[in-house]
Amino acid sequence: MTAMTGIPLPQPTELSRPFWAAANEGRLVLQRCDACGHHRWTPQILCTNCLVEPFTWTEVSGRGKLYSYTIVYRAPLAGFEIPYVLAVVELEEGPLMLTRLVDAPTERLAVDAPVEVAFTRASEEINLYTFRLTDA
Helix, strand or coil, X not given: CCCCCCCCCCCCCCCCHHHHHHHHCCCCEEEEXXXXXXXXXXXXXXXXXXXXXXXXXXXXXXXXXXXXXXXXCCCCCCCCCCCEEEEEEEECCCCEEEEEECCCCHHHCCCCCEEEEEEEECCCCCEEEEEEECCC
């Protein structure tokens, strides 16, 4: 996809930079706790399950299901193309991710519908993690 203009883009931090670097390569990675194996999103210093610090960035499947969604008809800023589907996706690995659903016919939107990651190029430095409906 082409670069997006006029919308605010993520500003990677030291903690989130590995996530955005992988996204830029078309890979979805999450922090995985070295102690209990819990995957977490958003990037955190401590495990949200056992409060242990050591973790490893791990590539995940990118598959999940639609947990919740809404259709946005009024853009928060002028650069956003409307309507768009704002969604919460539950990954197979467990975490919930707030995202945009792309190429989503409204008649196919349903809670628990299967989805997969579909990156959207926003700029030369940022590939946004978006999701799309699948048949699986």
